[in-house]
Amino acid sequence: MLAAVLLPFLCCLSSAAAGKLLVIPMEGSHWLSMKAVLAELSRRGHEIIVIAPESRMLVDSSAMYTLKTYPVPFKKEELQELMHSLALDTFSEKPFLFRFLNTWENFRKSSAIFKATCESLLYNKEVMKYIEESKFDAILTDPLTPCGQIIALHFSIPTVFFLRGVPCAIDVHAAQSPDPPSYVPRVFSLYTDHMTFPQRVKNLLISISEPFLCSTVFSSFESLASDFLQKPMTITQLLSHGSIWLKRIDFVFDYPVPVMPNMIFIGGVNCGQKKPLSQEFEAIVNASGEHGIVVFSLGSMVSEIPMKKAIEITEALGSVPQTVLWRYTGEVPPNLPKNIKLVKWLPQNDLLAHPKTRAFITHGGSHGVYEAICNAVPMVLMPLFGDQMDNAKRIETRGAGLTLNILEMTSKDISDALHAVINDKKYKENIKRLSDLHLDRPIHPLDLAVHWVEFVMRHKGAPHLRPAAHELNWIQYHSLDVIAFLLAVVLLSMFISLKCCLFCCRRCFRKKGRASKPTKSKSH
Amino acid sequence: MLAAVLLPFLCCLSSAAAGKLLVIPMEGSHWLSMKAVLAELSRRGHEIIVIAPESRMLVDSSAMYTLKTYPVPFKKEELQELMHSLALDTFSEKPFLFRFLNTWENFRKSSAIFKATCESLLYNKEVMKYIEESKFDAILTDPLTPCGQIIALHFSIPTVFFLRGVPCAIDVHAAQSPDPPSYVPRVFSLYTDHMTFPQRVKNLLISISEPFLCSTVFSSFESLASDFLQKPMTITQLLSHGSIWLKRIDFVFDYPVPVMPNMIFIGGVNCGQKKPLSQEFEAIVNASGEHGIVVFSLGSMVSEIPMKKAIEITEALGSVPQTVLWRYTGEVPPNLPKNIKLVKWLPQNDLLAHPKTRAFITHGGSHGVYEAICNAVPMVLMPLFGDQMDNAKRIETRGAGLTLNILEMTSKDISDALHAVINDKKYKENIKRLSDLHLDRPIHPLDLAVHWVEFVMRHKGAPHLRPAAHELNWIQYHSLDVIAFLLAVVLLSMFISLKCCLFCCRRCFRKKGRASKPTKSKSH
Structure with missing residues (x-):
């Protein structure tokens, strides 16, 4: 069939x-x-x-x-x-x-x-x-x-x-x-x-x-x-x-x-078939050992950040046992530890699809979020502008990631968040559930x-x-003209009914009045 | 890919x-x-x-x-x-x-x-x-x-x-x-x-x-x-x-x-793959010559109709050059011409899919209508009950068929309608266009x-x-509570502003009054 x-x-x-x-x-x-x-x-x-x-x-x-x-x-x-x-x-x-x-x-x-x-x-x-x-x-x-x-x-x-x-x-x-x-x-x-x-x-x-x-x-x-x-x-x-x-x-x-x-x-249209990694990336991923890797990118439009922020982030990333692959083209932070590999470009979807990938640090752009969902990778979100704050909120409320405020986050906040999404099973379970639902399509x-x-x-x-x-115009679409017409009909009917009633009552009373007058005159 | x-x-x-x-x-x-x-x-x-x-x-x-x-x-x-x-x-x-x-x-x-x-x-x-x-x-x-x-x-x-x-x-x-x-x-x-x-x-x-x-x-x-x-x-x-x-x-x-x-x-879920016709039906269809066949069924629930109506229909169908395959289990009408073949059951979808089928006379049930659309066969619709009148209306307004009133239709109405949908090219063109759109799906x-x-x-x-x-309840869904709240805020603000204005005015006038009184007293 x-x-x-x-x-x-x-x-x-x-x-x-x-x-x-x-x-x-x-x-x-x-x-x-x-x-x-x-x-x-x-x-x-x-x-x-x-x-x-x-x-x-x-x-x-x-x-x-x-x-x-x-x-x-x-x-x-x-x-x-x-x-x-x-x-x-x-x-x-x-x-x-x-x-x-x-x-x-x-x-x-x-x-x-x-x-x-x-x-x-x-x-x-x-x-x-x-x-x-x-x-x-x-x-x-x-x-x-x-x-x-x-x-x-x-x-x-x-x-x-x-x-x-x-x-x-x-x-x-x-x-x-x-x-x-x-x-x-x-x-x-x-x-x-x-x-x-x-x-x-x-x-x-x-x-x-x-x-x-x-x-x-x-x-x-x-x-x-x-x-x-x-x-x-x-x-x-x-x-x-x-x-x-x-x-x-x-x-x-x-x-x-x-x-x-x-x-x-x-x-999820952008989450295509996983391609094999290049030798360079394959070597980095393989060398990461049992702890695996973390993929970090703030999107195609942001490849460098102020040095103060870069140092804070570097400090935090240095404290995790994972190897961090960071797409970054700015000045190299002085405190760069060995587990952070700075790259000018990274094959984001293929890296996220790798079984050794433990987390994704992202600005929350919809493309990256869909790739993370598609590959079931929990996220630490650092939204920057546009719809990224809303995207981060959606992922956070679904228990598939944690959001950080890029301006207020401290080094400890970053390492705590990363530690949580990697080690607290619920983040992986939630993103896996979302991923299963997302990929189950005809x-x-x-x-x-x-x-x-x-x-x-x-x-x-x-x-x-x-x-x-x-x-239809706005009034027609919401049937406001029809409602106004029906209201007018109802009010007019009520008005006419009332007028008729009043008219009848008056006639009745007048008749009664007339009828009673002669009686009175007769009695007089 | x-x-x-x-x-x-x-x-x-x-x-x-x-x-x-x-x-x-x-x-x-x-x-x-x-x-x-x-x-x-x-x-x-x-x-x-x-x-x-x-x-x-x-x-x-x-x-x-x-x-x-x-x-x-x-x-x-x-x-x-x-x-x-x-x-x-x-x-x-x-x-x-x-x-x-x-x-x-x-x-x-x-x-x-x-x-x-x-x-x-x-x-x-x-x-x-x-x-x-x-x-x-x-x-x-x-x-x-x-x-x-x-x-x-x-x-x-x-x-x-x-x-x-x-x-x-x-x-x-x-x-x-x-x-x-x-x-x-x-x-x-x-x-x-x-x-x-x-x-x-x-x-x-x-x-x-x-x-x-x-x-x-x-x-x-x-x-x-x-x-x-x-x-x-x-x-x-x-x-x-x-x-x-x-x-x-x-x-x-x-x-x-x-x-x-x-x-x-x-x-269109019911319009499956066309299966070959049985020998009995194949023989009837092949014998129909260049004029082809008309399929006639009033649905699975109606297989017989009053004799008076049956005679009227038979008279009309006898006047067309096509062979009519009619699903009918009632008493055989006395005027049955040679081109009408009464059958107790017919393979509707397979017959409609046959290139020799020229028209479909139907009660307008959604199943039959979808089979007609799927196979691009123009219709004569005789709606009986339920949603069939609406279905017939939809097909008629799309120019893919003609509707008859089952109670009022005459023999001539039926033959005219059948003649039109078979010989007026626009009906075939319209149903073909609908069919092409319907079948073009991922x-x-x-x-x-x-x-x-x-x-x-x-x-x-x-x-x-x-x-x-x-x-949400009905009031919440339509934001009526929010609108009422906002209206109340606006009205309250207006009321307070008005009160303040009045208060200020009164104070002003009173001061003026007080201020003018001593002047007056002085002048006196």
Whole structure:
């Protein structure tokens, strides 16, 4: 039966007509998991064109796709400087106001860079002519910057979104997915799906304030989209045209909430097949003895930290019997003990998959967390920015790791946390349980992602999955017009009934009055 | 890559530890698609025990599972008589009030039978002892009668629900899935997901009335469950404990609406691999020539119809050049032409899959409709009862078939409709488009169903997919307490501010007054 059932699937996988896919990616770690999907799509014979700015960081050229670039009014060094500054900010121990202003300034700069990138693409006649003439079957894009969707709307090409989420739950609203603030914690709230009354109050207040907050963040894109498409367009309206939302979410890690049929969950897509370690790493791991190793990385964007913090961390890591493999490109701390091996790059997933790996010290980026879940490695989390605090909270509440405050943690805190997740069996048991649930799936998330990209290419979208809610405004969606009408009918009926009653009563009394008067006159 | 990715899946499929599954099925066509899932589960080595009443209709014994029966206070003949009466009612041309009373009476009788069946099971000491001692890993049940869930709660066994839906959207509410009446048409409303204002008014009114309507329908089960479990229990609370909802829904046919992560969509699960026709049917199909055949069945529960209607239908079918294969066990109509072949049973899916099949005349049961979609055969729909009117409406609005009113249709209506769906290309094109979308899926619904039953057996449920909304009451879920609190704070703040202002003003005026008085006195 299995063979019979798989046959059409396998047959369909091999006989699928090759299509033409335009990819407008997002910079940074977002690109890494998207690239895994492109590799598989390329292997299946599709023609893939990646369009990226000339000044970029991780988006690289490859034999799997054609990389087309366009000039932008900033240099790669400026980008790197901005990233460096963002990373350093998180370690800053200056007063809150100073840090806030610094973060705001960096944020303003990144927004300006994202907008300038998009503007450079939209108004690059050569690239736009190329896109128009290429007759792409679909666009695969990260909607965190909605440039891909602006192009998609302009040329009427269906889009597949590839994302974890968009700030202020814009993705959720754009997909018309209900999002009750009573049990769906808002990003940055650090709440779980079980909230106390005061937490629910704060969660609702965050929820109400989100549209205002995010209109500031996305207003430049909204005006860009409106100018380019020559019609007023909010960011939510823009993203509402996506055919399929490939969400890097799994409910083992994220909380179960209402979803829509065109949301496909591919959390763990980046956790691929384990590859053998290189000789260099194999030697380090083998030399670690019975205590095994600890993998330590603060993500692809943060490879060095202030020396004071580095010394504190080094001191803590020196106190554990495990060998620590630390991805670190900064100045070597003077107190570096023998059990710490500093490396410029490490094969994170393959190391986490190694049976000798005891723990993972991570900033809590979703990619790393999914690799740790996939390989059942307990975590010590040092969240830095973005959604990392929320990710750390999720792992901690599930008993699969411990969170440290990067600014306040002492050397003892770090070694205590590491000691706990390695030696207290409950952390390993919990992450193993999460891992078992996560890996017990009918199809690998990578194949799921590939299927839905191909689906959109084959059928020119997925209109049958588009909810009719898109045709309703806010008042109609919540049936407020219907409720107002029914209330009006009820009130009007009550008013008329009351009037009728009063009228009847008056008539009755008047009649009685009239009837009694003659009697009176007669009696007189 | 594909092999690498499929390998763990295939490996997992074959190495899965065999489990012990209790099945408490629903009678009628519901059983047929559940049986397909049981066949696959049995093939994969699981021990399956089906518990069904001694008096039953379609639930049969098989080598794939052990059938255990229990006595019930009614006979099989009574069941058959009830079904016969239900079917005849739909053809009745008596006045509305008479038909309504008849339907109500039949409905009362079926409710009583369902309740008696459940009661006989729950209070059968021998069977209950058997269930307790058997240590089942999971229960697979159709929640249309919640008997399986009562047993599951009693013995703390996780449940997998297998269903298309429960009246009054009880399944949707029990799963905590949002269900906005602004674009989710209610069952029996015959609306689509695009509603006019008056339709939205009616849809909301149906939605409001549903809890009252269904409390009548399910009250006997609620009191049975409350008595047996010794705590008050509504039907929604009872079903809220299901681990996984296997819903026989596909968004090619049903409208896209909000869903929950523990809902798995297996619409088309009954449309299996095409098997070769028997010699008898092969001969009929081959003899049909270039015009091909029409398949005609009113479902497993209706195999005969009143003679007057049969003659009308026969007259219509005699006028088409196709050979009509009609599943019919009633008295042979006197005007039976040569192109109509009456059969007591037909291999519906295999016939629909035959390239010579031009159209399908159906009552619009979801099983038949999915087989028609799967095999891309346009339909003439003659809905009789239940959700069949809504199913017919969906197919008609998608341009893949035509609906006839079984009471009002004339011979000409039937032949016109049949002629249209066969000869007007748009019907074939539309059903082909639906079929292509439906069949383009990453995994067959049967494998998906099997995976999730096994998942629940392996992990003793799916607690990570259970939304926290279950812990909230209606007021909390809709944040009404939070909104009331915030309103109170705002009003109180306004009140205090107003009071302060008034106080200040009064003080000011009083001071002014006092200040002016001495002046006055001085001036005097």
